Every structure is written in structure tokens, then in C-alpha cells.
Amino acid sequence: MRVRVDGQLTFNSLRQRIDAACHGFGLAYVPEDAVCQELKAGTLTRVLEEWCAPFPGYYLYYPTRKQHPTAFALFIDAIRYQDK
Numbered sequence: 001m002r003v004r005v006d007g008q009l010t011f012n013s014l015r016q017r018i019d020a021a022c023h024g025f026g027l028a029y030v031p032e033d034a035v036c037q038e039l040k041a042g043t044l045t046r047v048l049e050e051w052c053a054p055f056p057g058y059y060l061y062y063p064t065r066k067q068h069p070t071a072f073a074l075f076i077d078a079i080r081y082q083d084k
Contacts (some may be wrong), residue, residue: 005026014031016077018035018038022044032052
């Protein structure tokens with residue numbers, strides 16, 4: 001199926017995409033955890049749900065575990081314990 005779409009929107013941030021979808025400008029493919037409130041409020045609706053694979057979580061790769069800067073160590077802790 002081909003669908004011709006007039007117009008085009010380009011955004012630099014996730015929040016801009018979410019806001020545009022909330023205001024009826026089209027569909028937005030975004031992480032579910034970024035739109036939990038909008039989904040609960042009914043501002044956004046899931047579409048093509050069967051095509052969305054579950055998100056297993058974030059992964060972080062870093063080459064060494066020796067002497068991380070404080071900010072990086074805090075970031076690691078925040079990511080590691082976000083669901084706990």
C-alpha cells in the first residue's frame with residue numbers, strides 16, 4: 001500500500017515529536033516510557049502495537065571499570081537501578 005503524505009516535519013528532540021503527535025500532526029515512533037503519561041491520559045493512542053517489540057532495557061558499554069569520573073559513575077548507577 002502506498003500513501004502520499006503532504007508536508008514534512010523534522011524535529012531535533014523526542015519531546016518535540018511527542019508534542020506534535022499530541023497535537024494531531026501525525027504518528028510518532030517513540031519509546032513507551034517517554035509517553036506513559038500521555039497514554040494514561042488518552043492524549044496518545046498506541047497504533048500498530050503488534051509491530052512493536054518489547055524493549056528489554058538500556059545497555060551501556062564502556063571499555064574499563066577503573067576510576068570513572070564521578071558524573072559517569074552516577075550515570076551508570078542511574079541506568080542500572082532505573083527499574084528497581
